[in-house]
Each structure stands twice: as C-alpha cells, then as structure tokens.
Amino acid sequence: TLGLLAWLLSGFALSGESTTGPSAGGPVHVDVPGRADEKACMDCHEELWDVIEGDVPHAPALAEECGLCHEAHAARFPKLLNMRERALCAKCHKEQVAAYTTGSVHTPVREGKCVVCHEVHGSRNAALLVEAGNDLCFRCHEEKHAQTQLPTVHEPFVDGDCGDCHAAHNSPHADQLQGPANAMCGLCHAESEELLFAHNEIPVKGTQCVSCHDAHGSNFDGLLLPTVHAPFGDGSCEMCHQTEGDNPRLLRATGQRLCQVCHRDYPRSGDEFVHAPIAEGDCGSCHVPHASRADGLLRAGIRETCNTCHADLEERGRASKSTHPMKMEQGTCTVCHQPHSSTQESLLSAGAIRTCLNCHETQRHGHPLGADRIDPRTGKGITCVTCHDPHGTDFSYQLRGDQSRGLCLQCHEDPSGG
Numbered sequence: 001t002l003g004l005l006a007w008l009l010s011g012f013a014l015s016g017e018s019t020t021g022p023s024a025g026g027p028v029h030v031d032v033p034g035r036a037d038e039k040a041c042m043d044c045h046e047e048l049w050d051v052i053e054g055d056v057p058h059a060p061a062l063a064e065e066c067g068l069c070h071e072a073h074a075a076r077f078p079k080l081l082n083m084r085e086r087a088l089c090a091k092c093h094k095e096q097v098a099a100y101t102t103g104s105v106h107t108p109v110r111e112g113k114c115v116v117c118h119e120v121h122g123s124r125n126a127a128l129l130v131e132a133g134n135d136l137c138f139r140c141h142e143e144k145h146a147q148t149q150l151p152t153v154h155e156p157f158v159d160g161d162c163g164d165c166h167a168a169h170n171s172p173h174a175d176q177l178q179g180p181a182n183a184m185c186g187l188c189h190a191e192s193e194e195l196l197f198a199h200n201e202i203p204v205k206g207t208q209c210v211s212c213h214d215a216h217g218s219n220f221d222g223l224l225l226p227t228v229h230a231p232f233g234d235g236s237c238e239m240c241h242q243t244e245g246d247n248p249r250l251l252r253a254t255g256q257r258l259c260q261v262c263h264r265d266y267p268r269s270g271d272e273f274v275h276a277p278i279a280e281g282d283c284g285s286c287h288v289p290h291a292s293r294a295d296g297l298l299r300a301g302i303r304e305t306c307n308t309c310h311a312d313l314e315e316r317g318r319a320s321k322s323t324h325p326m327k328m329e330q331g332t333c334t335v336c337h338q339p340h341s342s343t344q345e346s347l348l349s350a351g352a353i354r355t356c357l358n359c360h361e362t363q364r365h366g367h368p369l370g371a372d373r374i375d376p377r378t379g380k381g382i383t384c385v386t387c388h389d390p391h392g393t394d395f396s397y398q399l400r401g402d403q404s405r406g407l408c409l410q411c412h413e414d415p416s417g418g
Helices: 002-009 038-044 046-052 085-090 094-099 134-138 142-147 155-159 181-186 193-198 255-259 302-307 311-319 352-357
Strands: 370-374
Touching (some): 085 094, 134 142
C-alpha cells in the first residue's frame, strides 16, 4: 500500500501541483504498472525487426502500433489477435475486402485467410506477399507446379507470372481469369493463317480454346488435354468432318450415327436396358469429341457427368440420414451401373444381388433372397434393394423403413393383429 501511494504521489510536486500537463506544455502521461506499452512489445519480439525493416514493411508494425491487431494479455483468437483475420484486415482495407467477395473468388480470400498470401509484419516482396511470382501460387497449387515438368509447357506459364492471366483475389470470370478465356488466349494467339494451319485449315472461331487445350502443360504437342480422341490427336479430322467441302467444320453424320462408324458396340446387342442418351442417339450428352480432362472423353468426372441429369439422386444422398459409402473408385456411379446398356434393370452391372456381393462378399444376412422369394407388394423376387436403397434413406443402413418393425410389416402381417 505504501509503495502504491508513493507511486501515485511521484507525479506531483510537494505543493500538490502537477509537474506535467498543460502548464508543463504537454498532455499528462502516467505509466500505469502492469499496463503494456506497445513499444515494449519489441523488447521481447526484437527478431521481428528483421522483417519489419525489410524492403516492404507493414505500416502499423513499423510504427510499433501492435495494439491495432493484437491484445496484450489474452484474446479469443490465435496470435492474440483482437478480431478474426478478415475483419481485422478490413479495419484498414475495408474497400478492398468488400470488393473481393463477388464473382469467382480465390479460395483463401473466400475463407478469409489473408495471411496465406500476405506477410503481416513485413516482406521482401511487393504487397507484403509471402513469395514472389509463381512461387507464391505453387505453395498451394502443387499440381500446377508439377505441370512445369511436362514435355509441352505454355511459355507464359513457366516464364511469366500467374497474375498475367489470373486475378489474385477475384474476378467476374471463371477461374479468376483476367478476362474471358478466349479473349485471354487471343492476346497472344490472334486469328491468323498460322492458327488456321495449326487446326488443319478448319476454322475454330467461336469454339472454346480450353475445350481442347491445357493452358499450363501437357504430355501432348499443342498442349492438348490428357485424354485425346484418336482421330483428333492424329490430325485425321476428315474422319468426322467434311474437310474437302466448302464448310470443313460440317460433320459427315450427326449424333450416334457418326460415333457408330467406329464405336459399333454401343449399345451392346442383346442388352434390354439402354441408357436414355444412347437410346436417343445423343453421345454428346456425356462425351466430348476432341479432348477431355477425364477418362473416356467424358465432359467431367464420372460422378459429375452423371449428376448433370441425376442431380436429384445426389441431392437425396446429401439430405438422407444414411447413404451408401461407395468407397470403391471414390464413389463413382459405374461401380454399380453400366453407362451405356445392360441386361439388368437400372443399368446395373449384374443382378441386384450380385452387384451388391461384388463388395459385400462377407455379408451374412438371414433374410431369404432370390427369384423364388416373392415380394408381395411387387410380385418380383426379393433382392438387396427390396429392403435397402443405396442412394440414401432416413433410416439406418439405407433401409427403406424402420428396422424394428415398420419395414418388416410392409410385407409381413402383424401377428398381434395390430
């Protein structure tokens, strides 16, 4: 108590008048014991001076205004931050943070993780970036870095800067491109005789460059996508197009008739059940004619391609309490279904029982199954899907009803008469 009293009196003269304050030519400043002075932070964190006094310092750090971002003693957020990361940056960069929330948004920006790309105290790079040029992007996009080692690489990608084509924060265009994809390509590859010659004298105006080409790197000449239609890769455009005519883009036939010149086995003869697009002669619903990122020249991955028509099943799976794990092949639909035609209903690869047994070989179930065990509701043989729906239900084990009684009573009479 005496020590505290002595400290309180130390700021005053024996006469009781202040030795500081207006009469002394400045504001009163009293150092309160236990209260952190922001400039005292650097007494312990002096290693930060190496970055703060570097090429590009962060202004608050250089001014030792640590309290703008940090609490001195305790905080709800990591690094003793006094706000969540995005909200904290927005205190000074409000307009930029607001502008970065529309269109195609870079994942770290969307998640409010500014420090994925920016240093918070100082950096040797412009805009406080963690790394310069492509090295910054490769920290997250390792798959793109791997493409720099492919046999054919796009020069602007390996010799330039990702920012030449992509916006760092957001863009009104897909993949954060600085402009429409074809317009970006046209900056270097304007329509010319050279471009026409590269496409076997077939005009490509109006087509999307990235539908055939990878803008970063490829195993093929011409930066073609990983899966290439053989005639296209061989330059044999005349197999599908009337290259000798006035309109070389004109196809020799339409739809399935053109595809069946080479692919005669789709649908397979004898298959009773045919996938609707195949039955309608529309191979293009699932496949592209020239090149693709997916196997089988699919428009996207297997599941994504199926979901263009069967989005209801995907949505049901998300909303269901219990869904089939579909662990094989990362949950692709073709684990159970044939994509073109089948001898089985629902385009199953085998019968409804055998398809399940392909994965559940050790399953031991007491309920009788088979064509001679009739479901009284349908008059058909009982299979696994009589009681289970693999696409999802609100009951455990993808059951179609309550396993305690409700499901069984759909076929079996209640012996109690209830």
